[in-house]
Amino acid sequence: MIHDRNATPSIENISRRSALLGLGTASFVLALRLPADADESNGAKKEVDGTKKYAGDAMPNGIRNDPRLFLALAPDGTVTFICIRSDMGQGVRTGFRMIVADELEADLNRIKVVQAQGDEPKYGNQDTDGSRSTRHHFYAVRQVGASMRLMLEEAAAQKWGVSVSEVEAVNHEILHRPSNRKLGFGDVAEAASAMPVPTPEQLNLKDPSKFRYIGHDDQQLADGFNIVTGKAGYGIDTRLDGLLYAVILRAPVYGGTIKTFDATETMKVPGVLKVVTVDPTPIPSEFMPLAGVGVIATNTWAAIKGREKLQVTWDDGANGTYASDTYKTELQALARKPGLVVRNVGDVDGTLPKAARKVEAEYYIPHLAQAPMEPPAAAARIVDGHCEIWACVQSPQATRDRVVKRLGLKNEDVTVNVTLLGGGFGRKSKPDFAVEAALMSKAMDGKPVKVTWTREDDLTHSYFHTVSVEHLEAGLDASGKTVAYLHRTVAPTIFSIFKPDQTHEAPFELGMGAVNVPWNVPNLRVENPGVAAHTRIGWFRSVSNIPHSFAIQSFIAELAAAAGRDPKDYLIEMIGPDRLIDPITQGDSWNHGEDPKLYPYDTGRLRRVVERVASEAGWGRKPIEGRGLGIACVHAFVSYTAAVVDVAVDKSGQLTIPRVDIGIDCGPVVNPERVRAQLEGAVIQGVSLATLGEISFKNGRTEQSNFDGYEVTRIDAAPREIHVHIMDLGSKDYSRPLGGVGEPGVPPVAPALTNAIFAATGKRIRNLPIRDQLAG
C-alpha cells in the first residue's frame, strides 16, 4: 500500500502562495494594484545617451525596485517579501529580509520570505551568480522597503487628517506622536495600497546609524528551523500528485550520441514504466541536455535499477580520445611558447635575459566538479500545454528560456518554481537537468516527472571547472626586486560551451586575476595561448581566480624565496604604493561588470587586508618545527581578500591545518554573520580543492564517479580554527560600493596553504591536488 502524505515540502513559492493564501484576494491588499505597465516602470533603463551601463543595470532585464512586485501586506500585519535570488547557502533570503525590514521599519519576524518564480520580464534579472546578489540589489531592496514605508505613512496620515511629516513608521506601527496615536501596519494595508508609489527621489532612505538589522550580527537564518527539522524543500524533494521518477543514462563522452540501445531487461524491472531517448544537442551544447536514455518509473530506485539493465552502445564523437595526462602535456607545450598577448607593459623580452636572477615556474590545476550535496534534480509537468517546473536552479529565467526553446513553447507557457538549492557553486547555473525533466514529462503525456541526477551522473557530466597550466617567469635585479614578469595562462574557456572554436580565455576569465595584477613592476606581460575544450567547461565558485591565484600567489612567494625576503613583505612590495588603478589600463575591460570609477583597483585596500590577516595570524612568530605560515591575497568580485594558513606537517608527510585567518574588504556589510559563514566555507572549499580535488579524463570519460574517487575535505581534515576578519566592520558608511562575498574567499586559500607547506618543509607544491605529495 502506498501512503500519500501529501508532504510536499518545497519552500513557499509564489505559486503555492496563490493556491494556499489566495493572491488576488484582500488578504494581500498591497500586492493587488500592480498596473499592467509595471514591467516598464522600473525596468532596465534603456541606453538612451549611449553611455555604458554597469552593475545590475547591465544585467539582462535589469533591476526593479517597485514595491508592488516584491511586497504584500496582510490585514494581520504579515508582510510577504518575494525573494528573486536563489538561496544556495549564501543566505540571500536572510540578508534581503534584513534589508527590506530595516527600510520598511518592520519587525523582521513578521516578514515571510517567499521565493519568486523565474520571470525576468517581471522581476528583472534573477541570475544568482558572480557574487552579485547583495552587491546589485542592496539599494533596490532598500528602495522597495522605503517605498512601502512611505505609502503606509501617507495612508495613516490621511486617515488621521494630519501631515505625513508628523507620522513615522516604527517597528511595524505608524505613530503620530503629537496626538499619541498609533496604527498597526495591517490596519492601513488597504488604504496604503491606494497610495501612489513614490518615485525614488521622494524616498527617505534610513540613516545607517538607525539600522536595526543591516550590519548587525547574529541574525537567525530565514530557513534555519526548516533545515534542522528536515522540512526545508530542495529541488530533489519536490512532491507532486502522481509524481513519476526518472534517471537518465547520458553519453559518457561530451558530444557522444546513441548508436544502439536495448531496453528489454529494463522494462522487466518492477516499477519501470517507460524508456525514452533524449535527442542530443549539437555541441557546443550550452545549457541543453546531452544525448541519453531516460528510464521513467514509479520510484527513483526502480528507475536506477532499470537504468543499470540498459544496453547502450555509443558513438563517442570527436572527444572520445580526451585524456588528462596527454592534455596536460599539450597545455605545458603551449605554455612554453609565445601566445596571444593580453597585457603588455614595458619590455619584458629586453629585461628578462639581463636580470641578475631569473625565476621560472609552472603550475597545474586539474578539472574540478562543483559536486553540490544536492545533485541536480528537477520536476516538471505539462497541463493543457503549460509546462511547470520545480528546480534547484541559480538561473530560473535561463531555465525557462531553455524549456521554451526545447519544447517549442511560448515564454508565458512555462513556469519555473525555484526551490532551495542544496549547494550550487556554479553547477546549478546550467539548467540542463530542468530541460530533461520537461522532456521526460512530455514523454509521459504531461504527467509529473522528477529527474534525479545520481552522484555518478553529477561527477561524470558536470560542467567542469577548467584545467590549466600557468607558466610564470620573472627577472630580479641585484637587490632582489622584480623587474620583469611574464605569465602565460592556458586553459579551456567557458565560452566553448556557447560557441564553436573558442580557444582563448574570455575577458571575464582573464579579468579574474590574470591580466589585472597590480604588481609594481615596470616590465610585465600576460599571454594566453589558445587551447580547445573537450568537455563541458563551466563556472565553479570563484572560477578562473582559482588557477590564476594559485599560480601567481605561489610564484610571488617563490620570488620572495629567491630574493631571500619575507613572503609577506615581498607581496606588499609587489603590490606597491597605495594607488587607484583604472582596470582598463590593466587590460581588464570587464571589471566584474562594474563601473571602473566606482570600483577601481584599490591597491591600498588590498595591502591593508594583507597586513590585517598577517597581524591577526601572528605573522613573524618564532619558527616552530614542522609548522609554517603561508600568505596569499586576491582582488576578485570587486572585493579584497587575503588568507594566512598555518600548517603542521609531520615526519610522515601528514598535513594538518591548525588555523586559518582570512580577511575580506567587501565594502559595507549587510549580514556580518553570513559573511563569516561564506568565508569559513570558502576556506574549506579551498582546502578541499588544494588537497584532494581532481577530475581526470581517459577516453573522454571521467575517471571519478563518486566521493570515493572524487574526494572532498571532511571534518577530520578541516582546519581546527578559522578566524574571519571583516575590514571596517561597524563602519556606518553605506554610501561606499558593495563588493562580492560568496566567491572571493576561495582563491587565496590554495596558494596560502602551499606557501605554508613550503615554509614548514621547504617543499614547493606546483601541481594540485597535493594529495600524497608530502609523503616520504
Place this chain on the structure above:
Amino acid sequence: MDITLTVNGNALQFDGEEDMPLLWYLRDIEGLTGTKFGCGAGLCGACTVHLDGSAVRACQISLKDAVGHKITTIEGLSPQGKHALQIAWQHANVPQCGYCQPGQIMQAASLLKDTPHPSDAQIDEAMSGNICRCGTYTRIRAAIKEAANMGASL
C-alpha cells in the same frame, strides 16, 4: 511483498520490493524527504537515519534489513525541533545550504547518545562520514559541544 516497518513510531505497511533501499522508501513512498540523497554508496552521510537509535546510512539498508527495527528520521528526532542539537544548530547558525544538515544532526545525535561529552577527536571520528560541501565543519564541532553542554538526549 508486504513489509511492515516502524518509522518514527508509526507502523507502516508497504507492498513492494524488499530490496529497495530504505532511503528511497522514506523519500519516494513515505514522503519523508528530510532524509537526503547524496551519493547512494554510503560515502557522504546525507541519508543518515537511526536504526534502533544508532546512525546508519539509509542508502545502504534494504527494507528487508529494516524490518523489526525502530527507524527514526530527522522528522522524528523531535517533532517540534527541540532536540538539543537542533537548538544548538540554530543557535550557531550552522547551516549554509542546509542539505547535509539533517544527516549531520542524526549522526551527531547518535554520537552524543553513546558519548555525551565527546572530545574533538571523537567528534571528528564520528562525523567524518558526513560531507558538507558548504564547509560548515567548524560550526558543526562547536554546535555538538554546545548541545553536549545542554545535555543532549534522545
